[in-house]
Amino acid sequence: MSEIAKTSSSAASRPLLKTLTPWIGFLILLLALPNIFSSNSGLYTMNLMGIFIIFALSYNMLLGQGGMLSFGHAVYFGLGGFMSVHFMNYIEDGAFVFPMYLIPIFGGLIGLVFGIIIGSFSTRRAGTVFAMISLGVGELMASSSLIFVAFFGGEEGVSGDRTTGPELAGINFGQDIHIYYLIAAWVFVTVTLMYLFSRTPAGRMANAVRDNAERAEFVGYSQRKVRFVSFCASGFFAGIAGGLFALNFEIVTEENLNALTSGTVLLMAYIGGVGFFIGPIVGAVLFTLLQSILSNYTDIWQLYVGILFVLTVMYVPQGLTGIIVMHSAAWRMKRLGSLILPYIRIGIPALAMLAGIAAFLETIHHVRTAFEGDTLMSLMGIEFDSHGVVSWIVILALVFVGGFLTRMQLRQLRDAWETANKPPAQTEGSGS
Amino acid sequence: MFELIFFSLLNGIVTGLLLFMLASGLTLIFSMMGVLNFAHASFYMLGAYVAYTISMYLGFWVGLIVAPILVGLMGAVVERYGLRYVHRWGHVAELIFTFGLAFLIEEVVQFIWGKDTKAYHEPEILQFPLFTFFGQNFPAYKAFMLLVSIGIFIMLLLILTRSRVGLIIQAAIHKPNMTAMLGHNVPLVFMGVFGVGCALAGLAGVIAGPALGTFPGMAVVLGSIVFVIVVVGGLGSLTGAFVASLLIGLLQTFAIALDYSVNDLLQLFNISFDADSAFRDLWTLSLPQIAPILPYLLLVLILIFRPTGLFGNRET
Numbered sequence: 001m002s003e004i005a006k007t008s009s010s011a012a013s014r015p016l017l018k019t020l021t022p023w024i025g026f027l028i029l030l031l032a033l034p035n036i037f038s039s040n041s042g043l044y045t046m047n048l049m050g051i052f053i054i055f056a057l058s059y060n061m062l063l064g065q066g067g068m069l070s071f072g073h074a075v076y077f078g079l080g081g082f083m084s085v086h087f088m089n090y091i092e093d094g095a096f097v098f099p100m101y102l103i104p105i106f107g108g109l110i111g112l113v114f115g116i117i118i119g120s121f122s123t124r125r126a127g128t129v130f131a132m133i134s135l136g137v138g139e140l141m142a143s144s145s146l147i148f149v150a151f152f153g154g155e156e157g158v159s160g161d162r163t164t165g166p167e168l169a170g171i172n173f174g175q176d177i178h179i180y181y182l183i184a185a186w187v188f189v190t191v192t193l194m195y196l197f198s199r200t201p202a203g204r205m206a207n208a209v210r211d212n213a214e215r216a217e218f219v220g221y222s223q224r225k226v227r228f229v230s231f232c233a234s235g236f237f238a239g240i241a242g243g244l245f246a247l248n249f250e251i252v253t254e255e256n257l258n259a260l261t262s263g264t265v266l267l268m269a270y271i272g273g274v275g276f277f278i279g280p281i282v283g284a285v286l287f288t289l290l291q292s293i294l295s296n297y298t299d300i301w302q303l304y305v306g307i308l309f310v311l312t313v314m315y316v317p318q319g320l321t322g323i324i325v326m327h328s329a330a331w332r333m334k335r336l337g338s339l340i341l342p343y344i345r346i347g348i349p350a351l352a353m354l355a356g357i358a359a360f361l362e363t364i365h366h367v368r369t370a371f372e373g374d375t376l377m378s379l380m381g382i383e384f385d386s387h388g389v390v391s392w393i394v395i396l397a398l399v400f401v402g403g404f405l406t407r408m409q410l411r412q413l414r415d416a417w418e419t420a421n422k423p424p425a426q427t428e429g430s431g432s
Numbered sequence: 433m434f435e436l437i438f439f440s441l442l443n444g445i446v447t448g449l450l451l452f453m454l455a456s457g458l459t460l461i462f463s464m465m466g467v468l469n470f471a472h473a474s475f476y477m478l479g480a481y482v483a484y485t486i487s488m489y490l491g492f493w494v495g496l497i498v499a500p501i502l503v504g505l506m507g508a509v510v511e512r513y514g515l516r517y518v519h520r521w522g523h524v525a526e527l528i529f530t531f532g533l534a535f536l537i538e539e540v541v542q543f544i545w546g547k548d549t550k551a552y553h554e555p556e557i558l559q560f561p562l563f564t565f566f567g568q569n570f571p572a573y574k575a576f577m578l579l580v581s582i583g584i585f586i587m588l589l590l591i592l593t594r595s596r597v598g599l600i601i602q603a604a605i606h607k608p609n610m611t612a613m614l615g616h617n618v619p620l621v622f623m624g625v626f627g628v629g630c631a632l633a634g635l636a637g638v639i640a641g642p643a644l645g646t647f648p649g650m651a652v653v654l655g656s657i658v659f660v661i662v663v664v665g666g667l668g669s670l671t672g673a674f675v676a677s678l679l680i681g682l683l684q685t686f687a688i689a690l691d692y693s694v695n696d697l698l699q700l701f702n703i704s705f706d707a708d709s710a711f712r713d714l715w716t717l718s719l720p721q722i723a724p725i726l727p728y729l730l731l732v733l734i735l736i737f738r739p740t741g742l743f744g745n746r747e748t
Contacts, residue, residue: 263535313532
């Protein structure tokens with residue numbers, strides 16, 4: 001107990017500058033990014049990334065911080081989007097005057113309202129019951145969206161125009177770069193708020209309820225209320241993300257609240273790592289990159305994402321962020337350098353194996369889908385005959401030789417890892 | 433009116449029994465391992481596709497026998513090398529694993545068989561109307577589906593209640609640790625039940641493929657409905673799953689057949705609304721329109737008011 005009190009007080013008395021450094025870095029990164037990737041597709045990808053970062057972080061408030069597995073989180077995202085696009089249309093019609101850049105507030109509010117309604121009965125228990133209710137509500141909303149055409153616009157959705165309304169310093173958000181800075185501002189504000197939320201007693205109790213609900217009850221907290229607070233906050237931020245989606249794309253359809261979007265956000269948060277605050281950010285960035293870059297090169301990118309997801313769940317449940325954090329012990333002992341060589345030694349055959357597997361899938365896909373007689377295909381600039389014996393031998397050799405060498409190198413990596421992570425007490429003793 | 437009710441009843445029972453073939457395996461798996469298998473409907477889809485491929489070379493009847501066995505083996509492999517491995521990370525990870533698997537299987541199916549609907553047809557022997565009633569035909573294939581489903585139900589009931597294997601399975605459902613203490617290989621039972629459950633789902637796919645269409649979205653169409661049945665029926669209750677399957681089957685067919693809207697109801701009380709307000713969709717809602725959301729409404733209501741389900745004795 002005193003140990004915990006001591007560490008928390010020492011954290012609080014940490015120099016302000018050190019606490020603020022990552023945030024300042026984050027802000028600079030957000031401002032600098034459009035100068036590095038200034039192309040249209042770069043901006044498009046970064047806009048989507050920003051929206052998904054907020055969405056995935058709001059999802060992690062449930063799964064990572066509250067221990068609630070939701071299969072219907074797109075409901076709040078979609079409703080926020082629809083509400084925002086309706087308000088955009090009201091502004092365009094001159095029904096009332098409101099600056100366009102604050103529109104996501106309405107999305108957040110409807111997310112909050114629905115969070116309160118649905119959370120009032122779904123947060124009674126976590127685990128499978130919660131997951132099933134969220135799935136039921138998600139399907140309910142997705143099906144209703146095709147019935148209530150007046151609000152959801154049926155199959156074609158609702159579209160709006162973001163360039164109307166009062167302007168901010170002469171900017172009417174007509175260009176993509178303007179909307180980027182708008183999204184970046186919202187990302188910065190909401191990420192900060194969500195981080196601060198995880199530091200409040202409500203956020204801390206959410207962690208406690210996740211880990212041991214019974215014990216939290218004995219301390220005097222109602223697990224239901226604690227979950228309810230997290231759930232409402234999560235709905236609010238998901239709604240904001242939906243509002244930004246509406247602003248960015250100027251159209252919201254039924255697709256934005258169906259089960260596929262709910263699945264996508266789960267995927268992003270989980271691949272990134274649900275145990276860390278920064279995990280969903282990593283996941284959202286990676287997923288958007290995969291979606292926009294990989295889909296340029298291959299038709300079967302979703303197959304790769306599916307394989308990545310299942311492998312992550314099986315072997316790296318702490319996510320990509322977890323892998324990075326695993327190295328922090330070696331980093332603190334300044335032994336990270338000793339891991340570089342083993343990583344290179346295993347990396348080269350592993351890359352060869354992955355390239356072989358990808359080439360195998362791509363070639364089969366090409367054989368199956370290409371026109372009759374079209375046997376020439378190209379991968380990464382290498383052209384080859386997809387029906388040729390030589391290309392198949394090369395592909396299979398890559399897979400099996402690469403796989404065999406990777407297995408051989410596993411041992412030395414494990415040894416190197418163990419030496420790098422040996423408790424420091426021994427080395428200090430031998431060193432001095 | 434009688435004709436409508438008669439055919440809706442028949443179609444409802446056919447749908448319900450088909451759903452039961454999926455739900456029976458799922459409910460056994462769920463009550464044993466506590467894992468709601470999101471990929472269960474994906475095995476149903478695999479059954480249809482595998483049977484389609486087999487039927488192209490060896491005919492429908494070979495597919496009917498071989499495809500479920502293959503799918504069952506795939507299920508057993510998934511349990512042995514996937515689910516059992518993930519078990520160490522806890523329940524949530526297991527749930528996410530089956531969810532990811534469902535996603536992956538759909539992608540794999542699209543990769544192997546393509547995105548278009550496959551021309552998987554019923555065998556020619558069964559392509560005739562069995563009887564004509566008030567001018568409506570009842571296809572023989574539906575009767576065949578009905579027969580297979582009833583046969584499976586009776587077989588399952590006999591195995592579970594009358595055989596030694598069934599006794600061990602029932603024991604493993606309620607007290608897995610105690611059963612293991614008595615010297616039974618509970619992990620093997622788990623693997624077997626998972627495999628058989630998947631095989632049943634595959635069989636459902638084989639016979640449903642020609643009737644409902646064989647396309648990559650077929651798992652999604654049925655997947656969530658099967659969860660509804662398992663939850664509504666109650667954990668670990670085969671009777672519950674049976675009743676809930678019929679209930680959902682009948683609910684869906686009758687809701688589509690009976691064309692009543694809220695307007696009709698309101699007119700009974702002489703209330704009418706103007707058709708232009710923002711809530712106009714609410715007044716013109718008709719039963720066929722809300723048919724797809726009824727099962728989910730039932731699911732949410734059951735989970736709120738009776739978390740044990742209709743026939744269950746444990747909470748989900």
